[in-house]
Amino acid sequence: MGRLFGTDGVRGVANADLTAELALGLSVAAAHVLAEAGTFEGHRPTAVVGRDPRASGEFLEAAVVAGLASAGVDVLRVGVLPTPAVAHLTGVLGADLGVMLSASHNAMPDNGIKFFARGGHKLADDLEDRIESVYEEHRTGAPWARPTGAGVGRVRDYDEGFETYVSHLLTVLPNRLDGLKVVLDEAHGAAAHVSPEAFTRAGAQVVTIGAEPDGLNINDGCGSTHLGLLRAAVVEHGADLGIAHDGDADRCLAVDAAGNEVDGDQILAVLSLAMREAGTLRGDTVVATVMSNLGFKLAMEREGLNLVQTAVGDRYVLESMKENGYALGGEQSGHVIVLDHATTGDGTLTGLMLAARVAATGKSLAELAGVMERLPQILINVPDVDKSRVKTSGDLAAAVAAAETELGATGRVLLRPSGTEPLVRVMVEAADIEQARAVAQRLADVVKSALG
Structure with missing residues (x-):
């Protein structure tokens, strides 16, 4: 069996790759690994379970809850809430683990399972490996140790989760948003009610789009992966800025008053x-990934700030932040982690803090984002290839070497297998956009021919 866990939980086509049986088995295994680690005499382990609005989340939630309860874990079912809300509630409620059912920005047929350890933290690789090992051991024949009678877990809805999370967001906001007009694109996802409520209570005049989830329309032509509707709505309504989330609202991208994108780097x-x-940027340091635009690095240097770069994935950003005590980190894609207030990327919190900066300074978002100049960067996704051979293909290595020689010191090349999809991302950065585009296309063609 290949490794089930990718860069962000277990993900696949719901009811094909990610079945109810798999969800149930993984939940029992997670209960054995995460809940038993903190058990003591008289302690009943507890789990927080939430989901995004995907139709498949309904049966997968039932499977997860059944698995946890059958393993003796009491379940607090919080319903449709963003991933960072489930992480926050796992921490503040003192739960032994949290479970979020979502495939984030992926299309509706996909779904995923994300586990959180005590405190609301994403799992380290060794914990994921232990869960997989326990799951596989029992899948192939070893019986589970099953409680009976009063030992089985109890399940109840925790309706207070929405208010607890929104109140937390408002408590940590540095200033109010009075006078701002903001368009929110909720991607028909998990933040469809949370984000408008938080922005409205913070004082903003709110216009919402993509806020009518029906279980089938999540991320469909809207949200952080499709900014066209948001750009148009911001201009149409004369808003100061727009905020776009993805399906589980752990990321945030923005649009300025003229409809121009403001990405995660900015x-x-x-x-x-x-x-x-x-005075809250510890060590005057920001953590980002190797995918960050070169213009971001130059801006940080100019402002006298330190930049630490990690492998791609917000989990690696978070690991570096926790290990070294840094307060701010994130990805170009919009995962931004403010570690004093969240244990994972939080799109609603990020959007609120960005809007708060606009309100506090009286400057436009375009002016604030102008602190950095984005250098031309071309990203091409090459689907339906064997991403496992990126580092072993001789043809691909030769093509990359030739591209790096051509670009010299004025650009760079990065090839990255997706952690959640069967594709390879080709990124080329150069001072001239036409050169970047040409080099990226040549490399994408080699990826397709060499790995197809």
Whole structure:
């Protein structure tokens, strides 16, 4: 069996790759690994379970809850809430583990299972490996140790989760948003009610789009992966800015008043200066990934801030932050982690803090984002290839070497297998966009021919 866990939980086509049987078995295994680690005499382990609005989340939630309860874990079912809300509630409620059912920005047929350890933290690789090992051991024949009678877990709905999370967001907001007009694109996802409520209570005039989830329309032509509707709505309504989330609202991208995209790098740049000014940017350091635009690195250097870069994936950003005590990190894709207030990327919190900076300074988002200049960067996704051979293909290595020679010191090349889909991402950065585009296309063609 190949490794079930990818860069962000277990993910696949619901009811094909990710079945009810798999969800149930993984939940029992997670209960044995995560709940038993903290058991003591008289302690009944507890789990928080939430989901995004995908139709498949309904049967997968039932399977997860059944698995946990059958393993003796009491379940608090919080319903449709963002991933960071489930992480937050896992921490503040003192639960032994949390489970979020979502495939984030993926299309509706996909779904996924994300586990959180005590405190609301994403799992380290060794914990994921232990869960897989326990699951596989029992899948192939070893019986589960099953409680009976009063030992089985109890299940109840925890309706207070929505208010607890929104109140938390407002408590940590540095200032109100009075006077701002904001368009929110909720991607018909998990934040469809949370985010508008938080922005409205913070004082903003709110216009919402993509806020009518029906279980089938999540991420469908809207949200952080499709900014066209948001751009148009911001201009149409004369808004100060727009905020876009993905399906589980752990990421945030923005649009300025003219409809121009403000990506995760620019959001990090804006928030880093705000946090330095407030004295909360520990070590004057920001953590980002190797996918960050070269312009972000140059901006941080110019502003006298330190930049630490990690492998791609918000989990690696988070690991570096926790290990070294840094307060701010994130990805170009919009995963932004403010570690003093969240244990994972939080799109609603990020959007609120970005809007708060606009309100506090009286500057437009375009002016604030202008602290960095994005250098031309071309990203091409090459689907339906054997991503496992990226590092072993001789033809591909030769093509990359030729591209790096051509670009010299003015650009760079990065090939990255997707952690959740059967594709390879080709990224090329150069001072000239036409050169970047040409080099990226040549490399994408080689990826397709060599790995197809």
